[in-house]
Each structure stands twice: as structure tokens, then as C-alpha cells.
Amino acid sequence: MTxxxxxxxxxxxxxRGEGLPDPGHEARWLLARAMERSESWVLAHGDEPVExxxxxxxxxxxxxxxxxxxxxxxxxxxxxxxxEFLVSPAALIPRPETELVISxxxxxxxxxxPHVLDVGxxxxxxxxTLALDLPDxxxxxxxxxxxxxxxxxxxxxxxxxRVHFAMGDLASHLRAPFDLIVANLPYVPSGxxxxxxxxxxxxxxxxxxxxxxxxxxxxxDLLADLPRLLAPRGFALLEMGPGQRHALAPLLGALGLSxxxxxxxxxxxxxxxxxxRVQRPVASVGSPG
Numbered sequence: 001m002t003x004x005x006x007x008x009x010x011x012x013x014x015x016r017g018e019g020l021p022d023p024g025h026e027a028r029w030l031l032a033r034a035m036e037r038s039e040s041w042v043l044a045h046g047d048e049p050v051e052x053x054x055x056x057x058x059x060x061x062x063x064x065x066x067x068x069x070x071x072x073x074x075x076x077x078x079x080x081x082x083x084e085f086l087v088s089p090a091a092l093i094p095r096p097e098t099e100l101v102i103s104x105x106x107x108x109x110x111x112x113x114p115h116v117l118d119v120g121x122x123x124x125x126x127x128x129t130l131a132l133d134l135p136d137x138x139x140x141x142x143x144x145x146x147x148x149x150x151x152x153x154x155x156x157x158x159x160x161x162r163v164h165f166a167m168g169d170l171a172s173h174l175r176a177p178f179d180l181i182v183a184n185l186p187y188v189p190s191g192x193x194x195x196x197x198x199x200x201x202x203x204x205x206x207x208x209x210x211x212x213x214x215x216x217x218x219x220x221d222l223l224a225d226l227p228r229l230l231a232p233r234g235f236a237l238l239e240m241g242p243g244q245r246h247a248l249a250p251l252l253g254a255l256g257l258s259x260x261x262x263x264x265x266x267x268x269x270x271x272x273x274x275x276x277r278v279q280r281p282v283a284s285v286g287s288p289g
């Protein structure tokens with residue numbers, strides 16, 4: 001079969017619907033990955049014959065995609081900030097909202113040879129990107145999932161990034177201080193997980209999704225530890241869900257933290273809380289009197 005024929009066949013087998021609005025584009029993306037080519041090459045070479053092994057691989061991938069499996073898990077890779085990362089069901093698929101964390105970091109003034117921490121690293125996309133973008137930095141990354149840490153290590157090794165990966169619950173096991181902390185923690189309200197698109201709900205790790213009643217439980221836990229973790233004038237960037245800033249902002253003053261920027265996505269939704277440690281906390285959050 002030719003490239004064009006195979007793409008049309010794949011598109012005809014993919015059901016248009018939730019999470020799959022454009023079967024033609026989806027089929028082209030999968031075919032490009034199966035052929036180890038770019039989508040533009042696929043578009044320009046419709047008459048090119050496709051090897052039998054590649055045809056078989058593509059057809060198997062289309063069947064999996066038609067069953068609701070995320071395309072990036074099928075292909076085993078995802079682009080993040082211009083680099084290719086391995087992905088697997090051990091961790092969330094990197095998303096454009098998380099790239100906003102890197103964009104916000106690029107606007108900060110950090111000290112020479114900064115100490116950087118990525119909390120809840122998952123695929124390692126934030127930690128590895130920062131290690132490569134800040135070559136003089138010392139970068140550490142934590143996760144509660146051993147499988148996610150192994151995936152992060154693999155990404156660090158294949159992209160030649162120097163990152164120290166450590167298993168643990170948030171950052172309670174680490175010694176401070178850090179000049180920069182980034183975190184993409186679970187922030188979906190637990191009651192909303194069942195209503196997520198099927199490919200997320202049924203295939204991405206539940207541990208990386210649910211964040212408590214309002215989605216902000218782990219964000220609050222990390223916030224409470226930032227006075228210990230951050231160096232004076234250090235920065236913390238927390239990815240969050242829509243509207244969660246309002247649950248977190250009242251906590252900042254007592255923790256000696258100041259909001260210095262709001263990272264907005266293309267729709268103008270607040271996605272990243274950019275904080276700086278400005279003083280010692282005036283009181284412990286939740287302490288009596």
C-alpha cells in the first residue's frame with residue numbers, strides 16, 4: 001500500500017468523538033511515527049510504498065487508538081519543549097500547560113549554579129528540560145512512584161541530562177535549600193476524575209490525577225513546606241487547575257511567600273502560580289492563635 005492509501009484506511013477506522021476530533025490528523029500522526037518520519041513528509045509522499053512490517057505496525061496502532069488508548073502511549077514518545085521524551089502509563093503524558101512552567105522559569109533571575117528541585121517528576125520532562133536549559137544547575141527530582149522514577153531516569157540518560165532522581169512523598173525527605181522548585185502535582189478534584197475523557201480516565205495513572213476534594217490538597221502540602229525548602233529569595237512554580245489560585249493565595253503571607261507572576265495558558269486561564277520566598281513565615285499555617 002502507499003502512504004496515502006494507508007493514511008485514509010487508518011482515518012476510516014478511527015471513530016470521531018471525545019478525545020479524537022480529527023481522525024485524519026490522528027492517522028497521519030500515527031503513520032508518521034510508525035514510519036519514523038515527520039507528518040510533513042507523510043503529506044508530501046502520498047504515493048510512496050510502505051513496507052509490510054510498517055503497515056502491520058500502523059494497523060495495530062490504529063486498532064489500539066480506536067479502543068481509546070492515548071496515541072502518545074501507543075507510539076511511546078511525546079514532544080515537550082522541542083525535545084522527544086519517552087512516555088508510558090507509569091506517568092502522565094506531558095502537556096502544553098506544563099510547558100508554561102518552563103516559559104515562566106525563563107523569565108526569572110536565578111543565582112549562578114542554582115539548586116533546582118522538581119517535585120512529582122513523572123516522566124521527568126520538567127527536571128530534564130531544566131537540567132539541559134540550565135547546564136550549571138544542580139537538579140533533583142522526586143516522585144512517589146518507582147515506575148515513574150525509572151521512566152524519568154531513562155529520559156535523563158537518553159537526553160544526557162544530569163538529574164538526581166529520588167523516591168519520596170513530595171519533598172519531606174530532602175535537605176534544603178533550593179533556589180528553584182517546580183511541581184506538576186495531581187490537581188484534579190477527586191469527584192471529577194470519573195468525568196475526565198476516557199483516554200485519560202482509563203489509561204493515565206490515577207495516582208497522578210486526583211488531588212482531593214478541591215484538587216489542591218497536595219499543592220497545599222507542598223506550600224506548607226516551602227519555607228523550609230526554599231533559599232532566601234528562592235522561587236517556586238506550581239502548576240494548578242483552573243480556579244485553584246483562589247484556594248492557595250490566602251496561605252501565602254503566613255508562609256513568607258509572595259506571588260510574583262501568574263502563568264496563563266492560551267485561553268487566559270491561570271495555570272502556574274509563580275512564588276518567591278520573601279521573608280521568614282510569620283506563623284505556621286494551621287497553628288493555634
